[in-house]
Every structure is written in structure tokens, then in C-alpha cells.
Amino acid sequence: MGPGEFDLIARIRARAGTRDDIVLGIGDDAALLAPPPGRHLVVTEGVHFPRGTAPADIGWKALAVNLSDLAAMGAEPAWCTLSLSLPQSDTAWIDAFLDGFLALAGEHGIALVGGDTTRGPLSLSVTAMGFVDAGSALRRDGAQVGDDVWVTGTLGDAAGALVLLEREPAHPLRRRLDRPTPRVHAGRALAALASACVDVSDGLLADLGHICARSDVGARIEIPSLPASEALRDAFDDVARAALQAAGGDDYELCFTADASHRERIASLASRLDLRITRIGRITAGTAVVAVDAAGTAWQPPRTGYDHFE
Amino acid sequence: MGPGEFDLIARIRARAGTRDDIVLGIGDDAALLAPPPGRHLVVTEGVHFPRGTAPADIGWKALAVNLSDLAAMGAEPAWCTLSLSLPQSDTAWIDAFLDGFLALAGEHGIALVGGDTTRGPLSLSVTAMGFVDAGSALRRDGAQVGDDVWVTGTLGDAAGALVLLEREPAHPLRRRLDRPTPRVHAGRALAALASACVDVSDGLLADLGHICARSDVGARIEIPSLPASEALRDAFDDVARAALQAAGGDDYELCFTADASHRERIASLASRLDLRITRIGRITAGTAVVAVDAAGTAWQPPRTGYDHFE
Numbered sequence: 001m002g003p004g005e006f007d008l009i010a011r012i013r014a015r016a017g018t019r020d021d022i023v024l025g026i027g028d029d030a031a032l033l034a035p036p037p038g039r040h041l042v043v044t045e046g047v048h049f050p051r052g053t054a055p056a057d058i059g060w061k062a063l064a065v066n067l068s069d070l071a072a073m074g075a076e077p078a079w080c081t082l083s084l085s086l087p088q089s090d091t092a093w094i095d096a097f098l099d100g101f102l103a104l105a106g107e108h109g110i111a112l113v114g115g116d117t118t119r120g121p122l123s124l125s126v127t128a129m130g131f132v133d134a135g136s137a138l139r140r141d142g143a144q145v146g147d148d149v150w151v152t153g154t155l156g157d158a159a160g161a162l163v164l165l166e167r168e169p170a171h172p173l174r175r176r177l178d179r180p181t182p183r184v185h186a187g188r189a190l191a192a193l194a195s196a197c198v199d200v201s202d203g204l205l206a207d208l209g210h211i212c213a214r215s216d217v218g219a220r221i222e223i224p225s226l227p228a229s230e231a232l233r234d235a236f237d238d239v240a241r242a243a244l245q246a247a248g249g250d251d252y253e254l255c256f257t258a259d260a261s262h263r264e265r266i267a268s269l270a271s272r273l274d275l276r277i278t279r280i281g282r283i284t285a286g287t288a289v290v291a292v293d294a295a296g297t298a299w300q301p302p303r304t305g306y307d308h309f310e
Numbered sequence: 311m312g313p314g315e316f317d318l319i320a321r322i323r324a325r326a327g328t329r330d331d332i333v334l335g336i337g338d339d340a341a342l343l344a345p346p347p348g349r350h351l352v353v354t355e356g357v358h359f360p361r362g363t364a365p366a367d368i369g370w371k372a373l374a375v376n377l378s379d380l381a382a383m384g385a386e387p388a389w390c391t392l393s394l395s396l397p398q399s400d401t402a403w404i405d406a407f408l409d410g411f412l413a414l415a416g417e418h419g420i421a422l423v424g425g426d427t428t429r430g431p432l433s434l435s436v437t438a439m440g441f442v443d444a445g446s447a448l449r450r451d452g453a454q455v456g457d458d459v460w461v462t463g464t465l466g467d468a469a470g471a472l473v474l475l476e477r478e479p480a481h482p483l484r485r486r487l488d489r490p491t492p493r494v495h496a497g498r499a500l501a502a503l504a505s506a507c508v509d510v511s512d513g514l515l516a517d518l519g520h521i522c523a524r525s526d527v528g529a530r531i532e533i534p535s536l537p538a539s540e541a542l543r544d545a546f547d548d549v550a551r552a553a554l555q556a557a558g559g560d561d562y563e564l565c566f567t568a569d570a571s572h573r574e575r576i577a578s579l580a581s582r583l584d585l586r587i588t589r590i591g592r593i594t595a596g597t598a599v600v601a602v603d604a605a606g607t608a609w610q611p612p613r614t615g616y617d618h619f620e
Contacts, residue, residue, distance in 0.1 A: 023350055027524070028450050029382035029509055030354035032442070035345040040333060043423065044340035045437055047393035049430040072339035083357035083435045113353065116435075120359040125393045125426075125435035127355055132342070140338050199339055214337070 008089055008117050012082070015098050016112040017105065021078065031113035033079055039131040044069035047125045055093050057178035058124070059100030065201065066128035067108060067182035068252040072199035074138035074191030075130035077110035077184060085120035100179075108184050138190060138197035138256070143215035147195055147257040147283040150266065152183050153276055154229040155204055159248020160236060172231045180252035186277070187254060189269050194256040203247040208255055209289045215257075221246070221281035221291045223299050242299070246291055257283055318399055318427050322392070325408050326422040327415065331388065341423035343389055349441040354379035357435045365403050367488035368434070369410030374490045375511065376438035377418060378562040381497030382509040384448035385440035387420035395430035410489075418494050448500060448507035448566070453525035457505050457567040457593040460576065462493045463586055464539040465514055469558020470546060482541045490562035496587070497564060499579050504566040513557040518565055519599050525567075531556070531591035531601045533609050552609070556601055567593055 013026040024032035035041055046066050050058040063080065070077050082101070086093070105112065110128065157176035164171045183199075190197060196215055198207045205221070212219050226245040236244065258266060263279070270277040284290075291299040323336040334342035345351055356376050360368040373390065380387050392411070396403070415422060420438065467486035474481045493509075500507060506525055508517045515531070522529050536555040546554065568576060573589070580587040594600075601609040 024447070024449060029379040029507075030352045030385070030438075032383065032447050032449075033351040033353060034444070035351050037347050041343040041345050041351070042340045043343060043389070043391060043437075043439070045391040045393050045424060045435070046426045047395055047428050047430075047433070047435055049395065049428065069339040073342065075340070079353070081353060081355040081437060083355050085357055085359065085433065114355060116356045118357050118359065120357075120433065121431045123357070123395065123430065123433050125355070125357055127353075127391060127437040128340075129353070134344070137334070137342050139334060139342075197339075 008094060011091060011094055012098065012112070015102060017102065019078070019109070019111045022111060022113055025113045031081070033113065036131060038134060040134050040137065042070055042073045042075035042130045042132055042137065043127065045125060045127040047123065049121070049123050053178055055096035056100035059097040060104050060179050062124045062126050063101050063104050064180045064182045064252060066126045067104070067110070067184055068180070068199040068201070070128055070130040071182050071184045071187030072138060072197050072254055073132060074136065074187050074197070075132045076188060077108045077128060077130040079113045079129045080105070080110050081127045082112060082115035083125040084115065085118045085123040087119065087122060132191065136191045138187065138194055140196055140198055140211045141214040143196040143211050143217050143257040143283045145217055145283055145285050146260070148260055148263065148279050149208065149219055149221065149255065149257055149281040149283060150277055150279050151200070151204065151227065151253055151255045152186050153253040154227045154232065155200065155251050155253060156232050156241060156244035156248045157229050158250035159244040160232050164235065171235070173235065177250060180250065182252055183254045185273055186275055189273070190254070190256055193262045193265055194258050197254055197256040200251040200253045200255050201249055203249045204255060205246050205289055205291060211257065212287060212289055216287070218284040218286035218288045218290070219281055220284050221289070223291050224294045225278065225280045227276055227278040318404060321401060321404055322408065322422070325412060327412065329388065329419070329421045332421060332423055335423045341391070343423065346441060348444060350444050350447065352380055352383045352385035352440045352442055352447065353437065355435060355437040357433065359431070359433050363488055365406035366410035369407040370414050370489050372434045372436050373411050373414050374492045374562060376436045377414070377420070377492035377494055378490070378509040378511065380438055380440045381492050381494045382448060382507050382564055383442060384446065384497050384501030384507070385442045386498060387418045387438060387440040387494060389423045389439045390415070390420050391437045392422060392425035393435040394425065394427045395433040396427070397429065397432060442501065446501045448497065448504055450506055450508055450521045451524040453506040453521050453527050453567040453593050455527055455593055455595050456570065458570055458573065458589050459518065459529055459531065459565065459567055459591040459593060460587055460589050461510070461514065461537065461563055461565045462496050463563040464537045464542065465510065465561050465563060466542050466551060466554035466558050467539050468560035469554040470542050474545065481545070483545065487560060490560065492562055493564045495583055496585055499583070500564070500566055503572045503575055504568045507564055507566040510561040510563045510565050511559060513559045514565060515556050515599055515601060521567065522597060522599055526597070528594040528596035528598045528600070529591055530594050531599070533601050534604045535588065535590045537586055537588040
């Protein structure tokens with residue numbers, strides 16, 4: 001028989017870390033927090049039923065996908081809560097999970113302030129909170145006809161790792177699937193430059209489609225411009241690679257739009273952050289998201305994103 | 311094949327309601343919210359794997375238990391997020407779930423601002439946010455030796471309904487199990503009167519034990535003083551009833567401590583809210599939570615609360 005719920009919570013509490021704006025963290029009925037005056041609060045929640053990956057990777061990724069949502073709003077991370085359901089109380093699992101979760105939390109100064117544990121199928125829910133200056137959040141609804149479309153990092157790596165999972169479970173792409181890098185610093189810097197932003201979780205074309213739908217515009221994307229890692233180029237031919245990059249999920253890169261006058265500033269930002277930021281197309285009139293190949297011919301993805309209920 | 315994730319989210323979004331302090335609700339990467347200046351933010355998250363009850367009751371209770379946590383802090387509810395995992399996309403289920411969830415949300419002016427849906431075993435996580443004036447939150451750590459111990463409403467009804475569930479699934483007590491009443495108004499009013507507060511979710515003695523542990527005090531509770539509903543008195547003998555009241559869970563009443571000089575004000579509050587508020591014991595030196603029967607003899611509960619991992 002393992003330790004009970006209260007022991008698990010004590011274990012989590014002992015490692016949760018703190019910040020000056022936390023009046024009361026884990027251990028009361030709720031957390032008590034002091035938001036900074038004049039800033040807006042950004043809140044996102046995500047639920048996950050992880051597959052059989054290492055607990056430390058599960059911890060990392062559960063926080064990463066929520067930090068990625070904050071990044072896509074241009075927010076500075078501050079606080080998070082964690083709800084955890086486990087089939088049985090397993091302190092080794094919890095400790096390893098927290099290793100991954102808190103390593104990423106420490107990188108971004110986000111503190112764990114509360115949550116809940118219960119018994120059930122392995123399931124996690126993380127709520128992440130952060131701040132933006134009032135009026136400066138990156139939203140999905142600001143793209144303008146003529147804007148450039150950009151993406152951070154490289155696309156398709158996580159989807160490639162998924163394809164290779166059974167055959168080559170230790171393939172170098174695997175790390176991009178298990179330990180995605182939320183683009184928090186890029187998102188905060190882009191708050192002053194981008195007209196709209198989304199994080200790429202369901203696949204580039206699907207997520208860019210969200211920007212277009214909310215902004216009432218279309219987009220034209222050049223498939224040959226999509227940034228690919230060396231590892232992805234080595235593992236897949238051009239046709240397979242294009243599909244992974246345009247329609248694969250789990251990238252957690254930022255796709256954003258910006259006026260063409262910002263190209264130089266975006267280039268210096270990329271250099272300052274040591275992060276690839278690639279121009280991949282432009283915003284058009286209409287409502288269609290069109291991808292074209294090198295010859296300018298319309299390119300059709302084998303699927304248009306990942307719908308959790310399809 | 312049911313509708314996909316995006317349809318579910320659209321369905322939820324259309325019914326989510328709004329508030330003036332919501333800059334951006336459901337539909338972007340995260341919600342964008344404007345906390346009131348000078349107040350503290352109160353945040354609680356809970357995860358649930360509901361048993362086979364009606365979806366409207368599941369929706370009500372998932373929000374109620376989080377509102378109860380806010381009530382125990384003396385907070386004014388403001389915003390919530392919902393993460394939902396469902397085995398398949400089922401719009402009838404979602405609509406019924408939202409009927410219960412949003413009926414309670416509407417009663418307390420709390421707006422649904424974001425969340426997530428995914429496919430998996432039925433599971434819910436709700437994060438609730440509210441405000442308190444800086445410095446006036448009801449915490450667990452303020453109980454003083456000599457304080458009175460009070461409880462709102464009646465105890466043991468939900469635990470009684472659980473006992474009767476198979477034999478009498480439609481027993482009148484059932485409503486207290488499926489549709490608990492979070493004591494939000496009482497909690498807000500008690501912020502000026504109580505020295506410590508907790509909501510009764512794991513059982514009175516266990517939850518009062520949390521106040522005592524955090525306040526470094528003990529407590530003496532009189533079992534005959536514990537408030538019981540007529541329905542509970544009708545359904546159980548005195549011995550069974552005492553156990554349900556002292557150690558049963560799922561009451562979602564508030565247990566609080568207050569200086570004896572506040573007795574009259576607490577009586578007027580009870581009258582104003584039309585809510586029974588009963589004095590059940592007092593805070594003592596030491597660290598033990600002791601329950602005594604009418605003869606003053608120590609009373610031992612058959613179990614000391616509900617630990618989710620026991």
C-alpha cells in the first residue's frame with residue numbers, strides 16, 4: 001500500500017517552489033495570489049492522457065503545452081496548478097514526473113500553486129497563468145491582408161518521431177516529441193511585432209486556419225519554405241516530409257503574422273534569441289488557407305490536422 | 311460519428327456567458343482577463359472521475375466542489391475553465407452536462423472562459439478563480455485557542471445518500487449528494503468574522519483536522535450538536551447518523567472558527583442568509599481533534615475521512 005493523497009500532496013508541496021506574488025500556495029482550500037496592477041491575466045488549461053512515455057517526459061510535456069499557449073498570447077508565465085489522477089499512489093512515479101515538470105517550470109519562473117490528486121486512469125490537467133500588459137496580448141484575430149506569415153523553429157519533427165516510434169523508438173527526433181520547447185521568450189518579444197499568433201499543436205495548416213477564421217482572411221503558404229531539421233530531412237523523403245511539416249501536430253512552435261515592415265526587426269529577434277524564424281507565406285483576401293508547391297501548384301495534405309474526436 | 315473537438319468547443323463557447331472583466335474568452339490560445347486592482351486572486355483546481363450519475367448532476371457538482379473551495383477562502387467567484395475528456399463526442403451528453411454546470415455558474419456570476427476537450431475515459435477538471443480583498447482571505451491557519459467551532463447547513467446527508475444508493479436510489483438525500491450547495495454567500499460574509507475556515511469535503515473531523523494542523527491547535531467537538539436534516543434522522547439510527555455526520559464526506563458545508571464575541575453576529579448572518587449555522591465545539595490547546603458524546607466520553611469514528619488513495 002502506497003502513501004495516501006495527503007502524502008502525495010505534501011511531496012508535491014515540498015518541491016513546488018515559490019514567488020514573491022504568492023500569498024498562500026499549496027495547502028489551503030485554494031491558492032491566494034497577487035496579480036500585478038494594470039496587467040491582464042492570461043489563463044489556459046489542458047488535459048492529457050499520456051501514452052507510455054517516461055514520467056519525467058510526461059511532466060515536462062504537460063507543462064510545455066500550456067506554456068506554449070501562454071507564449072502564443074505573448075504572456076509572461078507566473079503560476080500553475082496541477083490535477084493528477086493516478087491508478088495507484090506511486091511516489092517514484094510522482095518524483096520522476098516532478099523532475100520533468102519542475103525542470104521546465106524553473107526555466108520559466110512559473111510556480112506550482114495548487115491542484116488536486118485522485119485515483120483513476122492516468123490523467124493530467126494543468127492550468128497555467130501569466131500576465132500581459134493591458135492591450136498588448138497576441139491574439140488570433142489581428143491578421144491583415146498582405147501580412148507575412150512566419151513560424152519559429154522547425155516543423156514536423158514530433159510528427160516524424162511518432163511515425164518512427166515503433167521502428168526506431170530512440171530516434172533523435174523523439175526528443176522533440178517528448179520534450180517540446182515552448183517559445184515563451186519569442187512570444188513575449190513578438191507582442192510588439194506580430195499582428196496575430198497561434199501555437200502549432202494540431203498542425204500548421206489547421207492552426208493557421210484558426211488565425212484566418214478569427215481574422216476573416218485567407219493565407220497562401222509555400223511548402224518549400226517550411227523549415228525542416230536535418231534529422232527530419234535525413235529520415236523522410238520530400239513528399240512525406242512536406243506532409244509532416246504542413247499537417248503534423250505537436251510542434252509547439254509559434255505561427256504568427258506581421259506587417260512586412262517588421263522583417264528586419266524579426267530577423268534581429270531571431271538572432272538575439274538564437275532561434276530560427278522563417279517566413280513561409282502571406283495573408284490573402286478571402287478565407288481559404290492554400291498551400292502551394294515549388295511550381296505554384298496547390299498542394300493537398302493527406303489530412304488537415306488532428307481533431308481529438310475524429 | 312459524432313462532431314469533432316472543434317464543434318464541441320463551439321457548442322460550449324456559445325453557452326459560456328460573459329462578464330465585463332473578460333477581455334477574450336473561449337476561442338484563442340488562452341483567456342485574457344482583467345483582475346480588479348488591489349484585490350487578490352483565489353485559484354483552485356479539482357479533478358473528478360464521475361460515477362454513473364446524470365450528466366446534468368455531474369456538471370453541477372464539478373463546479374460546486376470548486377465553488378466550495380472559493381467559499382472556504384471567502385472569495386467572490388469570477389471565472390472558471392473546464393477540461394473535459396469523453397470516450398466519444400456526444401452532444402446530448404455535453405448539452406445536459408452544461409445545463410447543470412451553467413445553472414450553478416449563473417447563480418454565482420462565474421463565467422466559463424476556457425478549457426480543453428480530448429478523448430479518453432470520462433474525466434473532468436475544473437479550475438475556478440475569484441477575488442478577495444487583500445489581507446481578508448479566510449485561511450486554515452488562523453484558529454485561536456478558545457474560538458468557537460461552527461458549521462453551516464447539515465452534515466452527513468451526502469454520505470447517507472451513498473449508503474442508501476443501491477437500495478433507494480431516489481431517496482430524498484440523493485439530491486444533497488448530486489447537487490451540493492456551495493456556501494459562497496456565507497463564505498464571503500464570514501471573511502469579516504471567522505478566524506479560520508475549511509470546506510467539508512473529506513468529512514468533518516478530517517477537514518477540521520486540517521485547520522488544527524495549520525493553526526497548531528486542537529479541537530473538541532460535541533457529537534450531539536452536529537446538525538442533522540430531518541431526512542437523515544428518519545433514515546438512520548443515532549449511532550449510524552453520528553458516524554455519517556462526523557466522518558462522512560461530500561457535505562460541501564463550511565466549518566469555521568470564530569471568537570466567542572462574534573456569536574450574535576453569526577446568528578444574524580444565519581438569519582439573513584436563511585441558512586442554519588451551528589456551534590459544534592471549540593478550539594483547544596494541543597493538537598488533537600477530539601469528539602465527545604452526550605456523556606462527555608470520547609467518541610471514535612469508524613473511519614477518519616476519505617483519502618483518495620487509501
